[in-house]
Amino acid sequence: GENVEQHPSTLSVQEGDSAVIKCTYSDSASNYFPWYKQELGKGPQLIIDIRSNVGEKKDQRIAVTLNKTAKHFSLHITETQPEDSAVYFCAASSGGSTLGRLYFGRGTQLTVWP
């Protein structure tokens, strides 16, 4: 089955700095890669996703890059703000019509200091 590795497990940055979280996956059949943000005691919230036919996608301060050859993808957050503090999860799916069949990384606790 798919194995998703995520690094780092914790990340502390100063407000205004950039944050980068990296993930690798093992199954070359995976073709959909979402990122979720989870606040304490809540369900994960989708923040951005990318499909295997695209190398990069950006949404305001958030961007995701995908390298299919190397089987890794990354989340980039620029101009971080304290409200960006949360746990971030990467995931991978080869689910076709069931893109909710996701394999998750273990998460990164991001702390943004004012």
Added chain:
Amino acid sequence: SQTIHQWPATLVQPVGSPLSLECTVEGTSNPNLYWYRQAAGRGLQLLFYSVGIGQISSEVPQNLSASRPQDRQFILSSKKLLLSDSGFYLCAWSVPKKEAFFGQGTRLTVV
């Protein structure tokens, strides 16, 4: 707009007791439905998914079962809870070939 409801939010159950967690989705028809479990400090693990009424696929062997009695209702059950069943249970939905959205979860503690 679509919404997903999970209840209860928290639950404390003794070992050996039964379990029933319910999830409903509003604002969409024939969604794909999913149950995930999140152990402390871990990522989410897919337990079950369903593409239609009465259709259940299990991802991992366990002490739990799932049912989908109605189009937008997904139930997670156990006949006898184990200590290892403790965790944060999340329901999610998606439409075919689209992203998944999660509910707010149920914190289950088995004592």
